Amino acid sequence: MAFIKPYQTYQKQAVTTSKPEELTLMLYQGMVKFIRLSKKALQENQLEESHRNNLKAQDILSELMVTLRKEYTISDxxxxxxxxxxxxxxxxxxxxxxxxxxxxxxxxxxxxxxxxTAIKQNNSKN
Incomplete structure (x- = not known):
């Protein structure tokens, strides 16, 4: 019998049911989290852990870069x-x-x- 991991199930559900603007916010929040974890690990001389979390933050930046829509001026x-x-x-x-x-x-x-803030302002208009 397989064990269900509630937190992972919740995370997957949150991603699959979120609006694009909420997904972007999740990416930003994840990037902050992984940068902090990487910095903390470095301060504790846990170099492999620092490296692993740094790569996760870099992956998020790569994802943000490839999902930019070039028709918007701010994208550049x-x-x-x-x-x-x-x-x-x-x-x-x-x-x-x-x-x-x-x-x-x-x-x-x-x-x-x-x-x-932009999401909150947009939601208050609707």
Whole structure:
């Protein structure tokens, strides 16, 4: 008999039933989470754990980059920002510098908070 993992089931359900704007917010929140975990692991000299979480944050940035819709003018600016953040995470991974993680975490937090506010404002209009 297979064991059901309630949290994983919940996560899968949340992803499959969410609107595109909510999925974007989940990606931003996930990126913040993985950057923080990577930074924490680095501070605790757990280099493999730091590397693993850094790669997850990079994967999220890659996903955000490929899902941009080029017909919107802001897409070019977001692509450039995501690309910069990804290159900084690579640099943080190589150089093992917490301050680089903190820089990228700041951008990720700002994106997450801005997107969350935009969703709330849009929902209040509807």
């Amino acid at each position: 600016s977001l692509f450039a920002l995501y690309d910069y953040m990804k290159s900084r995470l690579i640099e943080a991974n190589i150089q093992k510098k917490v301050d680089i993680f903190e820089e990228v975490e700041g951008y990720a937090l700002e994106l997450s908070e801005t997107w969350s």
